Amino acid sequence: EADIYQTPRYLVIGTGKKxxxxxxxxxxxxxxxxxxxDPGMELHLIHYSYGVNSTEKGDLSSESTVSRIRTEHxxxxxxxxxxxxxxxxxCASMRGGALSGSTHNEQFFGPGTxxxxx
Amino acid sequence: xKEVEQDPGPFNVPEGATVAxxxxxxxxxxxxxxxxxxxxxxxxxxxxxxxxxxxxDGRFTAQLNRASQYISLLIRDSKLSDSATYLCVVxxxxxxxxxxxxxxxLRVKS
Numbered sequence: 001e002a003d004i005y006q007t008p009r010y011l012v013i014g015t016g017k018k019x020x021x022x023x024x025x026x027x028x029x030x031x032x033x034x035x036x037x038d039p040g041m042e043l044h045l046i047h048y049s050y051g052v053n054s055t056e057k058g059d060l061s062s063e064s065t066v067s068r069i070r071t072e073h074x075x076x077x078x079x080x081x082x083x084x085x086x087x088x089x090x091c092a093s094m095r096g097g098a099l100s101g102s103t104h105n106e107q108f109f110g111p112g113t114x115x116x117x118x
Numbered sequence: 119x120k121e122v123e124q125d126p127g128p129f130n131v132p133e134g135a136t137v138a139x140x141x142x143x144x145x146x147x148x149x150x151x152x153x154x155x156x157x158x159x160x161x162x163x164x165x166x167x168x169x170x171x172x173x174x175d176g177r178f179t180a181q182l183n184r185a186s187q188y189i190s191l192l193i194r195d196s197k198l199s200d201s202a203t204y205l206c207v208v209x210x211x212x213x214x215x216x217x218x219x220x221x222x223x224l225r226v227k228s
Contacts, residue, residue: 031214033215039159041220042218042219042220042221043162043205043218045215048214048215050214090161090162094216105150105152105209105216106152106164106167107162107164107216109161109162109163110161111160111161112160112161
């Protein structure tokens with residue numbers, strides 16, 4: 001069982017509110033990721049981090065921001081939520097390494113946060 | 119063109135059937151390959167890594183063809199519990215990101 005946690009699991013909020021989705025892992029992984037996934041659709045990478053004080057934008061443009069002040073913590077913030085932000089947000093972490101076929105590259109996912117913006 | 123392409127399905131098969139999924143990737147610098155499984159409304163979980171020589175884990179067999187940039191997953195003796203979306207995943211040099219395919223839906227029926 002992966003030691004990666006997300007809170008809240010479900011969030012229903014009104015338009016214009018600021019929200020922060022929490023993600024924590026206790027595996028000491030350097031690399032962490034945020035994905036966005038709509039029901040029945042594919043995963044889209046929106047942010048990632050190689051370590052403390054490192055953040056990068058992913059393949060899908062997102063109005064959210066992230067921070068990485070501690071290794072174990074990678075929160076995602078939306079300054080002003082809109083209905084278009086309604087989706088599932090999945091956090092993941094990876095131990096690192098680039099060995100071919102190695103489970104060093106396995107990403108462990110948190111259970112996700114289902115966000116609904118009214 | 120997407121970096122990882124999969125047949126979306128759905129594949130509807132009876133219990134006990136053998137089913138195969140295919141996946142192609144476009145970046146020849148890809149170096150690690152995986153199959154993940156995602157149940158409805160759940161997070162993806164690693165099913166198995168894919169090695170160059172091919173590998174087997176119980177009823178599941180994965181194959182890699184680097185020349186054709188092609189990955190496959192074979193499931194034998196399908197169970198109802200195998201119903202899920204199967205994600206083909208590729209790690210591209212320098213290995214900091216995984217690229218996920220859109221997934222293939224499998225429905226096993228009794």
